[in-house]
Every structure is written in C-alpha cells, then in structure tokens.
Amino acid sequence: MTGNRAVVYNKPGSVEIRDTAYPDLILRDGPGVNPLNVGRKCEHGVILKVVTTNICGSDQHMVRGRTTAPSGLILGHEITGEVIEVGRDVEFIRKGDLVSVPFNIACGRCRNCKERHTNVCLNVNPDRPGSAYGYVDMGGWVGGQSEYVMVPYADFQLLKFPDKAQAMEKILDLTMLSDIFPTGYHGAVSAGVRPGSTVYVAGAGPVGLAAAHSAQLLGAAVVIVGDLNAERLAQAKSFGCETVNLREHANLAEQIEQILGTPEVDCAIDCVGFEAHGHGKAHGEAPATVLNSIMEVTRAGGSLGIPGLYVTGDPGAVDEDSKIGTLKIRFGLGWAKSHTFVTGQTPVMKYHRDLMMAILSGRAQIAKAVNATKISLEEAPSAYQEFDRGVSRKFVIDPHGLVK
Structure with a gap:
C-alpha cells in the first residue's frame, strides 16, 4: 500500500480532504512536527486501518483559527482501528486486533506514565509534557482523521476489544472511548x-x-x-x-x-x-x-x-x-x-477499560447521549461547518464504509 487520504486543516474556517503519505513506523517531517521528533523510529508502534475517527470540539478550536496550528496539519485524535502492521518490538498486539487509541500519546516508561499520569508523558513531546495526535504544539504526531494512521507504543497504549463482532455491533459507542x-x-x-x-x-x-x-x-x-x-x-x-x-x-x-x-x-x-x-x-x-x-x-x-x-x-x-x-x-x-x-488533559487509560465494559454490558449508552452520527471521509468538511454552527451531533467518520 502506498496511498492514504486525510482531513487536513487548510486555513481558518477551512478543512479539506487530501491525498497524503501512507504511514510507516517513523515520524517524518511535516506540518507541525517538532524538529526534535523528526526521524523518530517507532518499532514499538503499529499501523491501523481506521474504522472510526471522530470530529472533536478541540479540533474546532484549531479550525476556527484560535490556535497556532499550521496549514497542512492532518487532524484527528479520536481513533479506533484494526491493526494491519506491527513493529518489530510489539509483543502483545496482533494483526487483526480491533483497538481503541487513547488520544494521549504516552510512552509507558517515564515517571508520569508509571504513576498513571499518561496525559503528561515526559517522552513524547519535546516542548512540554503531554501529547496528542493531529494537534497543535503536541509534538507533531500525525492525526487519525484518515484511512490509515501510525500509533506508537502499541503494547502499552492500545485497548483491544475482546470480541470483534460484538465490538462492531457497538462501534458507535466504543469509538467514544478514545476521548x-x-x-x-x-x-x-x-x-x-x-x-x-x-x-x-x-x-x-x-x-x-x-x-x-x-x-x-x-x-x-x-x-x-x-x-x-x-x-x-x-x-x-x-x-x-x-x-x-x-x-x-x-x-x-x-x-x-x-x-x-x-x-x-x-x-x-x-x-x-x-x-x-x-x-x-x-x-x-x-x-x-x-x-x-x-x-x-x-x-x-x-x-x-x-x-x-x-x-x-x-x-x-x-x-x-x-x-x-x-x-x-x-x-x-x-x-x-x-x-x-x-x-488538564484526561488520562484516558485510567478509565477506558472500565467504560468499555460498561458499554459492552449495555450499562452505558454514550452514542445515544451524544447523538453519534456516521459520515464518510468526504463529508468531513461539511460536518465541520455544521458542528461549528452548533448542531447537536457527534460526527463519526467511517473512512472505509465498515460501520453498519
């Protein structure tokens, strides 16, 4: 595979769908990537085929021009996907696993991660503690409003759903576990x-x-x-x-x-x-x-x-x-x-497994509460405009048409 498509911040008030590079297990230079992170090898990571990826109000701050986000930044920090490639150092995550990705990027090795403060990992962002995918001043990790995305530190971070068929039946709820x-x-x-x-x-x-x-x-x-x-x-x-x-x-x-x-x-x-x-x-x-x-x-x-x-x-x-x-x-x-x-940022890993079980048991009805609304990747620019106007929906992008 050599191609990918993604939602990209263009200028205040404007996002568009662009062809972009297929991800590999290295953080390459690009819009918003911290120079000290360029070339960072991620054999501890995986490549995901994105199943769902959500539009977040935090994304809207950037799209409105209320941050210093650079043009060309690939958006998206709410990611659920299927593992299609694993790095050399990944031990427990397997190809075919369906997983939720915490929006916090965390190494699992630093003092803060070991103390469950994965929201302020010390090793993923050269500018300050804490990081996220597709977000301004967060180290430059590429966003996941795309067809494919690379996720580092897979063994530590990823929440594997125990049954793929069951998970796909509840995917509009489970996609909310990323953030x-x-x-x-x-x-x-x-x-x-x-x-x-x-x-x-x-x-x-x-x-x-x-x-x-x-x-x-x-x-x-x-x-x-x-x-x-x-x-x-x-x-x-x-x-x-x-x-x-x-x-x-x-x-x-x-x-x-x-x-x-x-x-x-x-x-x-x-x-x-x-x-x-x-x-x-x-x-x-x-x-x-x-x-x-x-x-x-x-x-x-x-x-x-x-x-x-x-x-x-x-x-x-x-x-x-x-x-x-x-x-x-x-x-x-x-x-x-x-x-x-x-x-501060939420330490997602502190809660996501318990909330997954609440969803799978039927105790939590989060998709209904937030009015989850499935859209295609091509519909993302218009969904950003609707969301900015205050529509009461949580837009869930389904880039491969996998969601029933």
Whole structure:
C-alpha cells in the first residue's frame, strides 16, 4: 500500500480532504512536527486501518483559527482501528486486533506514565509534557482523521476489544472511548460526583453530554446542563438531564434554585473551555465566564472538574491577556469556598477499560447521549461547518464504509 487520504486543516474556517503519505513506523517531517521528533523510529508502534475517527470540539478550536496550528496539519485524535502492521518490538498486539487509541500519546516508561499520569508523558513531546495526535504544539504526531494512521507504543497504549463482532455491533459507542467518554467521565470523577450528588455541567456539546451521562452512571441525583444552544439542551434533556438556557436566563444561580430549591450544587464540570461566552441575549465572548460561574454555584468544600480546553496561545482572543491564556478568574472566591480544581488533559487509560465494559454490558449508552452520527471521509468538511454552527451531533467518520 502506498496511498492514504486525510482531513487536513487548510486555513481558518477551512478543512479539506487530501491525498497524503501512507504511514510507516517513523515520524517524518511535516506540518507541525517538532524538529526534535523528526526521524523518530517507532518499532514499538503499529499501523491501523481506521474504522472510526471522530470530529472533536478541540479540533474546532484549531479550525476556527484560535490556535497556532499550521496549514497542512492532518487532524484527528479520536481513533479506533484494526491493526494491519506491527513493529518489530510489539509483543502483545496482533494483526487483526480491533483497538481503541487513547488520544494521549504516552510512552509507558517515564515517571508520569508509571504513576498513571499518561496525559503528561515526559517522552513524547519535546516542548512540554503531554501529547496528542493531529494537534497543535503536541509534538507533531500525525492525526487519525484518515484511512490509515501510525500509533506508537502499541503494547502499552492500545485497548483491544475482546470480541470483534460484538465490538462492531457497538462501534458507535466504543469509538467514544478514545476521548470524549473518558474525558466527560474524568470531569465527573474530578468533580467528586457520587450517589445522590447534584451536578452542574457547563456546556451541552459532546463532552458536556458525555459528562452528564457519566454523572448519571456515577449515581448523581440531579444533573443540570447549561448552554446557550437550545438544540444541544434538548439533546441533554432527552436522556434525563435538567437544563438551563443561558441565552434566555442570564442568572445561573437563580435557575439552579428553581430546579433544586437552593442556588448551589454539590459539584460542577466545565465542558466549555477558553472560547466561553457570557450569559444573556447580548452575550459576547468572555473566556473566564464558565470558571467564575461554576465557582459561584458550587457549594463550599465542593470540587470543580475542568476538562474544557484552555490554551497558552490564542491569536483570536478578545484581549491581550487572553491571547496568552491569562484570564480574569475570581480565584479569591474559589479560595474562600475551599474549592478543589482539577484541570488538564484526561488520562484516558485510567478509565477506558472500565467504560468499555460498561458499554459492552449495555450499562452505558454514550452514542445515544451524544447523538453519534456516521459520515464518510468526504463529508468531513461539511460536518465541520455544521458542528461549528452548533448542531447537536457527534460526527463519526467511517473512512472505509465498515460501520453498519
């Protein structure tokens, strides 16, 4: 095989399908590849035939021009695939295995990986701890919104599905294990959700919906989801969440009080991130809005899970401070209320096996919760446009037509 096709970031607001090189077990030079990673040999890796690969809200930040992503970057960090080639040093993964790929790239050898902090591996990104496929400033590992992709450190990272036929029957659920299901679950766990909890989830995009479903799985008594988008709120309501339309009702605490009888929740989850908007009909971009609002409505002694993405460089930010990730956060309020904050990339490997079993047993219905919608590779550019307009769907690319 010598060819490959992939979704490529072209310029702000534009992605396209391009012919690109078939992957091999080496990280070659290309858009976004860190010079110190060029030529890195990956005999510990595998080549996957991509079965499903999802469009993520994090991809949208790049496509909107809100990062320093270079033109030509192959996108995609949510990957599920079939192993078709194994490197010389791979011992336990075999050709034909159907696997989920954590979006974090992790070596399994460094101190952080050994302590289960695979989200901040020390050996895969020369610029900083932590890496991901097809993402700006993450070392340059090639993205997986493509027909084929190379995955390093296969024995350590890959989650093999125990039965391929069973997995393909539930593939629209299992494809969420690469990122948004563990990310939403991590947000809920970090926020301290437990049986009987009252939970506020900021944002009804796919990660917010995954966090809400995760809170239900963890036994929350009431899950309240807030957003400015009525269609996305309707999706949250479809599986039992209470909702707050923050375009219509600017005062979040008052709306929570109408639902719970008190203006506070036990815990809150930020699934919006740095492109947050203010509340009300005349809202504009205000990147600290969600963090400040969840501190306001979370009880003293509560915890805040923050899986929403925050960056150190945002060329499209509303002010000079925000362009370098400096936000006007009421940290004194959080300190006074003894809040716990948990931030950063989700360590997917900490959760993905348990969540796989929840899917295979029928306990978790994540595809239904996020409205998983299958598309072809050719439909990806239009799906990016629909997603940017706020449609309540989680787009799943099926590059080889393998999904029923």
